Amino acid sequence: MNKYNLMLPACKLYILSTTSASVGDSGEPFGSIYNLERACPFCGTAAQLVGPIRSIGLSKAKKDFFDTLGGDLMLSEKLKQALEDAGLMSNCLYPVHDTKGNVLPLYHINPTLTLPKAHKDSTGLKKADQCKNCKRDGHFNEAIIGSLENDIPTYVAPLQLNYDNVDADFLNSSDAFNTWEHFGISRLKKEGNYVVHYARPLIIVNERVKAVFEKLKIKHTEFEEVTLRLPADSFFN
């Protein structure tokens, strides 16, 4: 092994997402508290949730893994326990409350670490109506428009996120990360019919987390591998 192999992250990383319909809602409108100290002062992107997330319509949620309309990813008690037994996600999972502050048997995935901006050669990402100050919200999955004439359906393009030179120690220091890019539009203030909402990042997990999901045969889960590139010269030493 050469010394540069030591720089390689121990794990592959994947975008974690669900393919099933959202359940309930969570976040800003239900009494969750956010700290805006490190958020964009114009749109609120990257606001930090303080304490448990508050939710609505989740008291009878049966799925092991799902997202809410607010864009928050949730796990069942069973899946959280399996991850804990494997020694994973210890600093990434937090309690979920209803609007009255009652604890639900669910866990919210809320990593503390954030990856750098993905390289501009990443594909499947579209930008629209971004905050002019931070340009961090307003990311969307790119839709590939089909053709009725040729019987080609419209579909969501696969998301390929590419990263250059991310420090391996950093990548090995957590089982889950936020992306720098946030999806949807952030709104710091209520405007007309629009409520306060902070765009959410994607959640990136390592292959150890993926293995637990697969062992438990968690349904409607998608893992899209992220490309981690090292400096070109590290391959020649």
Ligand SMILES: [Zn+2]
């Ligand atoms: Zn902003």
